[in-house]
Amino acid sequence: MTDLLLTEKTGSILTIILNAPERRNPISDLPMVDALCEAFKAADTDPEVHAVVLTGAGKAFSSGGDVKKMVAGAGLRDALPVNTRSNYREGIQRLPLMFQSIDVPVVAAINGPAIGAGCDLACMCDVRIASETAVFAESFVKVGLVPGDGGAWLLPRIVGFSKACELALTGETIDAAEALRCGLVSRVVAPDQLMTAASDVALKIAANSRPATRLTKRLLREGQTTTLLTLLELSAAFQALAHMTDEHEQAVHAFINRDTPVRK
Structure with a gap:
């Protein structure tokens, strides 16, 4: 550096x-x-x-x-x-x-x-x-x-x-x-x-899911210039990715079992 x-x-x-x-x-x-x-x-x-x-x-x-x-x-x-x-x-x-x-x-x-x-x-x-x-x-x-x-x-x-x-x-x-x-x-x-x-x-x-925070930031950035329809389509695609992450699975499991999810 x-x-x-x-x-x-x-x-x-x-x-x-x-x-x-x-x-x-x-x-x-x-x-x-x-x-x-x-x-x-x-x-x-x-x-x-x-x-x-x-x-x-x-x-x-x-x-x-x-x-x-x-x-x-x-x-x-x-x-x-x-x-x-x-x-x-x-x-x-x-x-x-x-x-x-x-x-x-x-x-x-x-x-x-x-x-x-x-x-x-x-x-x-x-x-x-x-x-x-x-x-x-x-x-x-x-x-x-x-x-x-x-x-x-x-x-x-x-x-x-x-x-x-x-x-x-x-x-x-x-x-x-x-x-x-x-x-x-x-x-x-x-x-x-x-x-x-x-x-x-x-x-x-x-402290939050790394994939979720990065995908959320990308949506916020894209939302500065795109239409609502396009952003909704992108949001649906990103949500499909987020649903498949370990972080999401752990968070849901922790919520149901009143436990603390493990963050990577």
């Missing part, structure tokens, strides 16, 4: 830590994109991992893009616009596609500022728990840019169209309390309780 990320595995929970605190954990560089895709795809295929917690080292969750690399010829920006477009598609835009494709549930533990693409990274996760010290900004317009990483797709689906427009068009920063009010996060806790709270959610997910 690259030193851009740190990983800690406790039981069935994998914690992935963005590890560039001196730069506030930017995610726009290709090595970081590669590292994140590798780490999450590995977690998704690891039968021992039931949930992932994502957080940042230091005081920030993620600053998003590295502003110092936004000058011509640096970072994603090329002298030729056609190459810049390709850099985005082959770089940071791989992240929302990767998060959309994996089935392992991901809990974001937002320990500090989540700015620009860092805010969008939080939105790519399934559950968001914020420290009281966290702040959020869909701030691309503040540097004369647009959300190039899928934020215009992600944010309205979480906070609604009007609030998403307010955040993206003003670029203003909101605190954790406002993030909770608008539904950007589901819980706000004291800084020293953040990892405990995020791990608690991950453990509650992991």
Whole structure:
């Protein structure tokens, strides 16, 4: 694993830590994109991992893009616009596609500022728990840019169209309390309780059937874009799979016999 990320595995929970605190954990560089895709795809295929917690080292969750690399010829920006477009598609835009494709549930533990693409990274996760010290900004317009990483797709689906427009068009920063009010996060806790709270959610997910939680996440993700009829068909197919798992058989047996099912 690259030193851009740190990983800690406790039981069935994998914690992935963005590890560039001196730069506030930017995610726009290709090595970081590669590292994140590798780490999450590995977690998704690891039968021992039931949930992932994502957080940042230091005081920030993620600053998003590295502003110092936004000058011509640096970072994603090329002298030729056609190459810049390709850099985005082959770089940071791989992240929302990767998060959309994996089935392992991901809990974001937002320990500090989540700015620009860092805010969008939080939105790519399934559950968001914020420290009281966290702040959020869909701030691309503040540097004369647009959300190039899928934020215009992600944010309205979480906070609604009007609030998403307010955040993206003003670029203003909101605190954790406002993030909770608008539904950007589901819980706000004291800084020293953040990892405990995020791990608690991950453990509650992991306590359930691994096949069922992954199939349920896939239904929720597909439900963002598909029709009700198509989702019902997919739900029926997934239910047929779930009925045949050992976890389901054990849960039914335990319920009938008032026993505790064994989780794998």
